[in-house]
Amino acid sequence: MSSIKESKNILKWSDTVELVDNLRVDEVGLKERVASLASRSIKKDSKLQALNYIISMCDLTTLEGEDTEGKIGQMTAKAIRPDPSNDEVPSVAAVCVYPALVSKAKEMTRNSNVKVASVSSYFPSGQAPLESKILDTQFAIDQGADEIDIVINRKAFFEGDYRKMYDEIVALKEVCKSVHLKTILEVGELRTYENIKKASLISLAAGSDFIKTSTGKISNGSSREACYLMAKAVWDYKTVTGFKAGIKVAGGIRDSKDAIRYLVIVNEELGSEWLNPDYFRFGASSLVDDVLKQIKKLKTNAYQSSYYFPRG
Amino acid sequence: MNKWEYAESIESSSIVNIDKKYGIFIDGNFQSANSKKFIKTISPSTEEVLSSVTLGNEIDINSAVESAKEGLKIWSKISGTERAKYLFKLARLIQERSREFAVLETLDGGKPIKESRDFDLPQVAANFFYFAGWADKLDLSWNAKGLKPYGIIGQIIPWNFPLLMLSWKVAPALATGNVVILKPAESTPLTAILFAELCQEVGLPPGVFNLVTGDGTTGAALVKHPDISKIAFTGSTGVGKYIQKETADRDIGLTLELGGKAANIVFNDAAIDQAVEGVVNGIFFNQGHVCCAGSRLVLQEDIHDEFVTKLEKRMQSLRVGNPLDKNTDIGAINSKEQLDKITNLVNEGVKEGGSIFQTDCELPQNGFWFKPTLFTNAQPSYRISREEIFGPVLTTLTFRTPEEAIEISNNTEYGLSAGIWTEKGSKILWAADRLQAGVIWANTFNKFDPSSPFGGYKESGFGREGGRHGLLSYLKVQS
Numbered sequence: 001m002s003s004i005k006e007s008k009n010i011l012k013w014s015d016t017v018e019l020v021d022n023l024r025v026d027e028v029g030l031k032e033r034v035a036s037l038a039s040r041s042i043k044k045d046s047k048l049q050a051l052n053y054i055i056s057m058c059d060l061t062t063l064e065g066e067d068t069e070g071k072i073g074q075m076t077a078k079a080i081r082p083d084p085s086n087d088e089v090p091s092v093a094a095v096c097v098y099p100a101l102v103s104k105a106k107e108m109t110r111n112s113n114v115k116v117a118s119v120s121s122y123f124p125s126g127q128a129p130l131e132s133k134i135l136d137t138q139f140a141i142d143q144g145a146d147e148i149d150i151v152i153n154r155k156a157f158f159e160g161d162y163r164k165m166y167d168e169i170v171a172l173k174e175v176c177k178s179v180h181l182k183t184i185l186e187v188g189e190l191r192t193y194e195n196i197k198k199a200s201l202i203s204l205a206a207g208s209d210f211i212k213t214s215t216g217k218i219s220n221g222s223s224r225e226a227c228y229l230m231a232k233a234v235w236d237y238k239t240v241t242g243f244k245a246g247i248k249v250a251g252g253i254r255d256s257k258d259a260i261r262y263l264v265i266v267n268e269e270l271g272s273e274w275l276n277p278d279y280f281r282f283g284a285s286s287l288v289d290d291v292l293k294q295i296k297k298l299k300t301n302a303y304q305s306s307y308y309f310p311r312g
Numbered sequence: 313m314n315k316w317e318y319a320e321s322i323e324s325s326s327i328v329n330i331d332k333k334y335g336i337f338i339d340g341n342f343q344s345a346n347s348k349k350f351i352k353t354i355s356p357s358t359e360e361v362l363s364s365v366t367l368g369n370e371i372d373i374n375s376a377v378e379s380a381k382e383g384l385k386i387w388s389k390i391s392g393t394e395r396a397k398y399l400f401k402l403a404r405l406i407q408e409r410s411r412e413f414a415v416l417e418t419l420d421g422g423k424p425i426k427e428s429r430d431f432d433l434p435q436v437a438a439n440f441f442y443f444a445g446w447a448d449k450l451d452l453s454w455n456a457k458g459l460k461p462y463g464i465i466g467q468i469i470p471w472n473f474p475l476l477m478l479s480w481k482v483a484p485a486l487a488t489g490n491v492v493i494l495k496p497a498e499s500t501p502l503t504a505i506l507f508a509e510l511c512q513e514v515g516l517p518p519g520v521f522n523l524v525t526g527d528g529t530t531g532a533a534l535v536k537h538p539d540i541s542k543i544a545f546t547g548s549t550g551v552g553k554y555i556q557k558e559t560a561d562r563d564i565g566l567t568l569e570l571g572g573k574a575a576n577i578v579f580n581d582a583a584i585d586q587a588v589e590g591v592v593n594g595i596f597f598n599q600g601h602v603c604c605a606g607s608r609l610v611l612q613e614d615i616h617d618e619f620v621t622k623l624e625k626r627m628q629s630l631r632v633g634n635p636l637d638k639n640t641d642i643g644a645i646n647s648k649e650q651l652d653k654i655t656n657l658v659n660e661g662v663k664e665g666g667s668i669f670q671t672d673c674e675l676p677q678n679g680f681w682f683k684p685t686l687f688t689n690a691q692p693s694y695r696i697s698r699e700e701i702f703g704p705v706l707t708t709l710t711f712r713t714p715e716e717a718i719e720i721s722n723n724t725e726y727g728l729s730a731g732i733w734t735e736k737g738s739k740i741l742w743a744a745d746r747l748q749a750g751v752i753w754a755n756t757f758n759k760f761d762p763s764s765p766f767g768g769y770k771e772s773g774f775g776r777e778g779g780r781h782g783l784l785s786y787l788k789v790q791s
Contacts, residue, residue, distance in 0.1 A: 022581070024735045026755050029586030039426060041321035041638040049316055232585050239621075263316070268629050272315045 009243040010173065011205035013166060019240060020162070020201050025193040025229065034224050040264045047260070051295045053275055054259045055082055058092040059117055059248065059283045060312060063124075063216065069104045072097060076108035078312030083292050085308070086299070092288065093277035094147060098123075099136060102143035117147035117182070121172060124186075124215035126151040130168055137175045147180040148172075149248075151215060152199060154189055162202055169206035182210035182248055182281075185230075188220035196226050200233035204245050214251030216283060221251015227262055231269040246274070250283025256294045259287060288312065318631075321638040323425045328416045330502065334365045336372055336525065337508040338379035340518030346371040351527065353501055356422035357635050357644035357679040365501045368526035373533040376493045376522040377540070380464045383491040383519020388461070390517075392448035392489075399444030399487055401514040406437045409510075413503055417475055418635045420502040422644030422680070423598050425636050435760060436479040439778075442762035443483035446783060450488060453783050458790035461489035462541035462565050465786065466534040468555075469504075470547045471497035471646050472601035472702075478504055480766075480777045481544050482521065488786040490542075491520045495534055497547075498527045499647045532558075541565060544785065546603070549700075549726075549771050567775025567785045569603065569767060571700040572728030575721035576606030576757065577743065579714070580615045582733035586755070588622045591706070594731055594757040596630060596684055599642055600704040601650070603772075604729035606757055607701060610720050613710040620688055620708065624669055627684050632673040642704060645680040654682050654703035661687050661696035666707070692723055700726070714739065718746045727769025731757045750776075 011019065042050055060079045062071060076095050083089040094115040097105050105116045118140035122128035128136075137148055150172050156164040173181055183203040187196050203211050211230050214221035227249050234245045249262055259282060266274050274280050289309055297303045335344045350364035366372070387395070406413065413436070414428040423432075450459055465485045469477040474496060485492050496504040504523055511521045524530060528551075535543055535558050542565030545555055549570040559566055576594050578587045594606025611619055635643030645651040662668050666687040675681040685705040690697050696707045711717040721730060730749040732740050740754040750768045753759060760766070765776035775785045 024581070024583035026583035026586035026735070028756060029583065029589055032756075033586070033589045039430070039638075040318065042318060043321050044319040046317060046319040053316070267316055275316055 009209070009241065009245070010170065010207040011241060013163060016166060016202060016205035019205060019236070020198045023194050023197050025197055027193055030193060030225055030228065034228050034265070037228075037264050037268060038224065038261045042260050042264070048295065048298050050260045050263050051256060051291050051298070052088075052090060053263060054256065054282060054291050055092060055288065056090040057277045057281050058288055059094045059096040059250070059281050060092045060288060061096040061216070061250070061283050061285050063096070063098060063119060067098060067101055069101065072101045072104045073108055075312045076105055076114070078288075078310050079114045080109065080112045082288055083295070083309060086295070089292065089295060093281055096149065096283060099140040099143060099145075102140055102145045106144040115146040116144065117149055118143070118145040119149045119215075121150035123149070123151050123184075124217040126153050127155060130171060133168065133172060134175055137172050141176065141179055145179065147182060148176050149182045149184055149212060151184045151186060152203060154186060157190070157195075157199060162198075166202050166206045169203060169208060173207035180209050181207065182212045183208035184212045184215055186215055186218065187213050187223065187226040188218045188251070193225065193229055197229050197233055200230050201237060204233065204237040204243075208245065210246040210248050210281070212248035212250055212283065216251040218251070222249045222253055224261055224265060228265050228269065231266060235270060244279065246279040246281065248281040248283055253282060253284055254286050255290045259291065285312075318639050320634070322634065323415055323418075323429075323636045323638060325415050325419060325636060327412050328419065330363050330416075332363060334363060334501075334505050334525065336366050336368055336376065337505070337521070337523035338376050338519070339382070340512060340516070342508070345369075346375070351498055351525070353420060353499065355419050355679075356499075356646055357676070359678050362420060363502065365505070365525040368495070368524035368530040368533075370533040372524050373493070373530065373537055376524050377464065377537055379519040379522050380491045380493055381519070381539070383517060383522070384463055386517040387491050387520050388489060392450060395487060395489065396444045396447035398514055398516050399440050399447060399483060402510060403437050403440035403444060405510050405514065406433070406440060410434075410437065413475060413506060415636070416506060417503050418643070421471060421474060421500045422635050422646055424640040424643045426638055426640070427598060432473060432476045435762075436475050439479040439762045440483045443487040447487040450783065450787070453780050454789065456789045456791045459787040460790065461787060463490060464539060464541050465490045465492050466495070466537070466540040466543045467492055468495045468531045468534065468543070468545045468547065469497060471500040472598060472603070474500040475503040475507065477546050478507060481546075484777070484782050485544070485786050486520065488783055490786050491522075493522045493524060493534060493540070495524055495526060495531050501525045535559065538562070542786070544775070545569070552773060565788075567777075568773035569775070569777060570771060570773040571726055572603045572605065572768065572772050573608060573698065573700050573724045573726045574604055574606045574729040574731065574749065575608045575610045575747075576731035577610040577717050577721055577733065578612060578615070578619060579717070579734040579736075579739060580612040581736055581739070583735055583755070584615070584619060584622065587733040588619065588626050590731065590733060590755070590757045591623060592626055592630070595706040596642055596704050597758050599645055599682070601646055601702055602758070604751060604758070605702075606729070606731050607706060608697060608721070609706055609708045610717055611708055611710050612717070613712055616710055620686075624686065627669075627671050627686060630671060630673070630684050632671075632681065632683065633676060642684060645682050645703065648680055650702065651680040651682060654701055654705060657696055657699060657701045658685060658705055661690065661694060661707070664694045664696070666690040666694060666696060692720060698724065714743065718743060722746075722748045725771040728772035729753070
């Protein structure tokens with residue numbers, strides 16, 4: 001594939017092999033470090049700053065069979081203006097929907113900065129031939145998607161066919177061209193820390209702009225340990241190639257406290273230049289409401305009920 | 313977008329009550345001493361005077377010994393079960409008042425509140441619980457006909473972990489039926505004073521625990537007193553040698569826990585990111601004021617550049633500053649004297665040809681501070697590779713083969729601890745067999761447990777503290 005050499009953020013397969021050869025992660029040390037980062041005490045102004053970051057980094061998401069254009073309308077309105085009672089609250093980064101709803105989301109967001117992300121490549125399982133995944137992705141892009149969230153081929157990964165997993169991402173990256181590509185690892189299925197780091201590095205080497213923890217469709221979605229390892233992979237990849245990739249955490253992050261702990265990981269492991277929506281995202285549905293409540297509490301000292309905030 | 317700064321998150325110090333002056337604790341009470349001299353104890357992060365404590369003299373030591381004799385009469389008559397009750401009570405009270413102790417430790421010593429809160433205090437309570445459990449089971453500890461307490465124990469402890477070292481010494485001594493005269497470090501006496509108040513609160517019989525504050529002269533008076541049956545000392549190797557000479561021609565027990573210059577060996581098959589964390593923890597924990605600190609990074613040459621790059625990046629994220637801030641990773645250097653010692657050795661290291669890296673952190677105006685420091689291009693002959701710096705300074709040495717790693721690691725007069733980093737189990741066992749050190753950690757560092765004996769090889773001392781072996785430091789064996 002000649003295009004590999006031309007695109008800066010894609011690494012040749014032979015170099016990728018070298019990158020993932022003999023990966024080692026020590027579970028005890030990893031957990032200890034992540035626990036220690038979780039003990040950071042984030043108060044006052046730094047908390048408010050964090051909460052606003054979180055809103056601005058959210059991909060407000062609905063990925064259900066029952067989704068309709070009406071539902072997408074509600075959610076996009078909320079994405080643009082999460083808290084109508086407070087102008088200082090920023091818009092979220094993007095809405096994330098299935099391909100069939102991209103055009104509606106695009107229409108709703110046309111006068112805003114909110115981007116439209118679409119899952120594709122036979123999300124969430126990825127159990128389809130590459131040709132189908134390409135069609136799925138091409139359709140979402142044709143509908144106007146600004147960002148594409150694909151899933152890695154876990155079948156290939158667990159069968160040891162890392163080359164196949166890599167080639168599929170490379171092929172989908174070719175379809176995406178300049179459309180932002182986020183690659184979902186599904187860390188809850190990969191289970192071991194070595195697997196998570198290996199899948200992270202292969203996904204980055206194949207041209208992903210972002211790596212993402214989970215589809216949100218399984219019970220053990222994201223974890224702070226996985227985020228930490230992905231940050232390490234992003235750093236290692238930057239050291240080798242100079243390319244600065246992003247991270248999206250999704251799956252089970254429901255409250256502000258947890259989300260702030262993710263921010264601390266990124267801040268201390270990658271640095272504050274990663275703390276913006278170009279490099280860090282939360283995939284979430286219910287998180288936004290909790291963050292809005294916390295912002296309100298910091299401003300007014302009142303902890304308000306959900307009905308004070310618009311439905312998304 | 314702006315940098316995300318963490319707002320200050322200060323642990324309130326209103327929980328502690330510090331008197332202007334303290335006497336000595338004998339006969340179960342605080343009393344004015346014979347000595348009218350006082351030492352000002354300051355907070356090393358602000359240089360603010362916290363209190364004045366008695367500079368105990370020879371007469372004060374004599375009074376403490378008389379008190380201890382009375383205490384021993386009572387203590388030797390009560391059963392192990394009864395002794396255990398007092399120790400359990402102390403353990404529980406320490407837990408209950410741990411925030412107060414933690415704040416006081418941080419104020420007086422300069423260590424970060426997150427360490428005094430999450431490490432020192434839980435360990436202190438655990439030590440009292442652990443040795444309380446042994447008090448009525450001593451006959452099961454070792455297979456011997458008789459296990460007899462020494463009697464009056466003189467204990468001299470350092471300033472790096474003031475209350476933790478108190479617990480390492482006082483808990484086993486009392487559990488085994490001895491009575492204690494404690495001399496805390498000159499710069500960090502306050503938590504020992506609060507502990508004495510706890511002894512009053514639990515109704516520990518008078519004279520069982522005695523406290524005389526002071527400096528080296530006070531310690532010397534304690535060491536020289538003829539009625540002391542055993543000295544337990546933790547501190548510098550220099551003072552340890554003095555004590556050993558001083559006690560050479562007397563019938564007196566002695567255990568010494570002294571300096572160290574531990575090797576933290578990182579093989580090329582280690583989990584690198586976690587090894588970086590372990591190396592950082594090994595040397596920067598408690599500002600490097602740790603006798604078992606991993607102060608020599610013994611690094612396989614083929615991963616040197618990658619490892620050092622990652623290490624330097626990680627060091628940059630260390631937050632140095634107000635130790636009462638819950639987000640502080642590195643607090644103040646304990647004293648002006650110690651800061652001067654660190655500064656001199658580091659200057660010497662630069663002169664000798666080491667490449668120095670220090671983090672960009674800003675240091676506070678007042679108080680005693682030292683930036684986290686890494687030396688590369690250091691040779692085993694340099695002073696920074698041989699002498700205990702006892703500060704946040706790491707020296708890197710490189711090796712080619714596992715054999716060479718062991719030679720470099722053992723090439724020191726010390727032998728307290730060592731660390732091994734490799735994902736290969738057989739290599740851990742191979743290296744641990746060959747390292748001359750009392751405590752060896754693999755793929756971790758600075759892990760402590762009351763049940764695990766701690767102590768040194770070579771000039772790092774003799775005797776063990778903690779665990780079943782720790783009981784032998786306070787019992788004479790008859791068989």
